[in-house]
Amino acid sequence: MNSILQYILYTAILIALAVPLGGYIKRVMEGERTFLSPLLSPLERGIYRLTGLSFEEEMTRKQYAASVVAFSAAGFLFLYLLQRLQGVLPGNPRGLGAVPWDLALNTTASFVTNTNWQAYAGEATLSYLSQALGLTVQNFVSAATGIAVLFALIRGFNRVHADTLGNFWTDMTRIMVHILLPVNLVIAVMLLAGGVVQNLNPPVSVPLLEPIAVRENGEIIENAKIDLKTETVTQNRNIVENANIVTKQFVPGGPAAGQIAIKQSGTNGGGFMGTNSAHPLENPNAFTNMTEMLSILWIPVALCFTFGAAVKDKKQGIAIFMAMFLFLVVSIGAIGISEQAATPQLAQNGAVDLTSAQQAGGNMEGKEARFGIASSATWAAFTTAASSGSVNSMHDSYTPIGGMVPMILMQLGEVVFGGVGCGLYGMLGFAILTVFIAGLMVGRTPEFLGKKIEPYEMKWAVLACLATPIAILLAGGIAAGVPAVMNSIQDDGAHGFSELLYAYTSAGGNNGSAFAGFDANTVFVNVSIALSMLFARFLPILSILAIAGSLARKKKIPASAGTLSTSNAMFVFLLIVIVLLIGALSFFPALALGPLAEYFSAM
Numbered sequence: 001m002n003s004i005l006q007y008i009l010y011t012a013i014l015i016a017l018a019v020p021l022g023g024y025i026k027r028v029m030e031g032e033r034t035f036l037s038p039l040l041s042p043l044e045r046g047i048y049r050l051t052g053l054s055f056e057e058e059m060t061r062k063q064y065a066a067s068v069v070a071f072s073a074a075g076f077l078f079l080y081l082l083q084r085l086q087g088v089l090p091g092n093p094r095g096l097g098a099v100p101w102d103l104a105l106n107t108t109a110s111f112v113t114n115t116n117w118q119a120y121a122g123e124a125t126l127s128y129l130s131q132a133l134g135l136t137v138q139n140f141v142s143a144a145t146g147i148a149v150l151f152a153l154i155r156g157f158n159r160v161h162a163d164t165l166g167n168f169w170t171d172m173t174r175i176m177v178h179i180l181l182p183v184n185l186v187i188a189v190m191l192l193a194g195g196v197v198q199n200l201n202p203p204v205s206v207p208l209l210e211p212i213a214v215r216e217n218g219e220i221i222e223n224a225k226i227d228l229k230t231e232t233v234t235q236n237r238n239i240v241e242n243a244n245i246v247t248k249q250f251v252p253g254g255p256a257a258g259q260i261a262i263k264q265s266g267t268n269g270g271g272f273m274g275t276n277s278a279h280p281l282e283n284p285n286a287f288t289n290m291t292e293m294l295s296i297l298w299i300p301v302a303l304c305f306t307f308g309a310a311v312k313d314k315k316q317g318i319a320i321f322m323a324m325f326l327f328l329v330v331s332i333g334a335i336g337i338s339e340q341a342a343t344p345q346l347a348q349n350g351a352v353d354l355t356s357a358q359q360a361g362g363n364m365e366g367k368e369a370r371f372g373i374a375s376s377a378t379w380a381a382f383t384t385a386a387s388s389g390s391v392n393s394m395h396d397s398y399t400p401i402g403g404m405v406p407m408i409l410m411q412l413g414e415v416v417f418g419g420v421g422c423g424l425y426g427m428l429g430f431a432i433l434t435v436f437i438a439g440l441m442v443g444r445t446p447e448f449l450g451k452k453i454e455p456y457e458m459k460w461a462v463l464a465c466l467a468t469p470i471a472i473l474l475a476g477g478i479a480a481g482v483p484a485v486m487n488s489i490q491d492d493g494a495h496g497f498s499e500l501l502y503a504y505t506s507a508g509g510n511n512g513s514a515f516a517g518f519d520a521n522t523v524f525v526n527v528s529i530a531l532s533m534l535f536a537r538f539l540p541i542l543s544i545l546a547i548a549g550s551l552a553r554k555k556k557i558p559a560s561a562g563t564l565s566t567s568n569a570m571f572v573f574l575l576i577v578i579v580l581l582i583g584a585l586s587f588f589p590a591l592a593l594g595p596l597a598e599y600f601s602a603m
Helices: 002-027 037-051 063-084 099-112 128-158 168-192 258-266 286-309 314-341 344-350 370-385 400-410 422-444 455-480 493-506 523-552 569-593 595-602
Strands: 205-215 224-226 233-236 244-251
Touching: 002 168, 002 286, 002 314, 002 344, 002 493, 037 168, 063 128, 063 168, 063 523, 099 523, 128 168, 128 244, 128 258, 128 286, 128 422, 128 523, 168 233, 168 258, 168 422, 205 224, 205 400, 233 595, 244 400, 258 422, 286 314, 286 370, 314 370, 314 400, 314 422, 314 569, 370 400, 400 455, 400 569, 422 523, 422 569, 455 493, 455 523, 455 569, 493 523, 493 569, 493 595, 569 595
Parallel strands: none
Antiparallel strands: 205 244, 224 233
16 A cells, blocks of 8 residues: 555646646747846846847748757767866876777767667766756756747647747757756755765775675675684685775765766666666655656656647647556556566565565565665656666566556657657657548548648658657667677576667667666677767757658648547547557567566566
8 A cells, every 4th residue: 555655646746847847848949038138138138149049030941940050069079079088187086097989980870860778887987077067958958959949839729821840949948947947846846865975085985884795796795704813704604715805995086966866857877876766865865856856857747747738739748648558557567567567587486585575576686675676666667768777676576567667658659758758759659640540541631639640740740659669679689699799698588688689779769778787888889879868869859840840831620520629538449559559569579578588487
């Protein structure tokens, strides 16, 4: 019962926060006055004067797309050079050297595409300057790009006989100044209050309360007796040769809270620390855990209500929200039940107490003992429903079904709320497919929001919806045939394949979370995953902008008695079916070789 109450509480708070934010975002993007306008509008106007931009100048679809690509390319070059030159730049108290070219390429592609896949430990690889000026900036601008493209599509639905979709630079400025900055200032202050580290101090070593003994390979020696005077370690009265005695702990510092705020709210997910939000300095307690977890989906959920208000039909936004929400609820339930029930091996002969009456119960391997299964399961669903790679537990340690559900959420094309902006425009691509298929079934020209959906829009919608499956299956299939990649897999059999499949799913789904157990920091993996992330990010963007430009030029068609409703329960059902058909049919063979095979072999 306690777990069920937690699930209900998390989702209820999320929706309660998202509804007013959705209305605020709509007013900002339409240039209306908000309660923050007296404070933020002068800053917006100052940026226009400084850059020489005209907020009234409109762009065609091609100009808008060119601006998106050019802006992303400039950010790509800057971030890559920053990593390669960090050894000679300031803001590097540990004196870290240049990031290897393949890892720098991978990291750059990851953060520019809002994926934030990390094949490195942040505190041991990147300087404070690289983290703050490089990664944090890209966290902001890549998130803002997704929202900007979404509003270009919304204008395509709203405008009639128009050739323009707004101004990319104006959209970016308003999103950064009026939405992302205030939202993340609030989140960062809450995280600071909760104890998340935020400083410019170098890392320090602190004495342990009790020394520990480890073998040469780093394995902790259980039940060891340590004599600090003679520096000897004994186990079961036998001296352990070549044992190391650890008396100090490495404690990293750095400007973490500011980056963590935008990594969550921008559905970026890139952790300041290597273990992400499982690190005690990145996520110290239950308060920061709930704050960070709710931040993942706050803007994506809010944008559903923004969409309904922007197209002047709130039922449309609610319908899209309900389709996404039902996916999320079922996913949370599937993960939670699987982890609470654990595996037959744990339950065998009652050797492990799986009840939750007096303790956590279930499969606690890889979970955070402070938060338990309910919080870990909810976070896993939230972070893979969004295109966020943020984690507070190790997905590699989940049960086969518990680990498969996050994979499926990513494989659906990050459309279960998804990333900020990109999740909603991805789901709208599926909605266009749905109305087209439904129109064929009843023999009518399909219409969506008063615009005819014709072959041109369908071709681009298919490309947008298939970009994720193509990126995952093509790159992952090639990787599975490379011997060097096979040597990077920790486990044998079905679970080992799941580690590989999850890595390329995370990249192709613009997510960034890791399954663990897979050495991703090799040249082939770094380069292949970088290309996969770029493909899965920019093909949908260009497709959506092509659809938006086509829709903007069309006239509005009044609804008639034969018009298919796109805001009722039937349409929600059809939309869910279409998403499942594309996701399930595309990935079922791969899932059968990985988590499903592991599940049936363990029974």
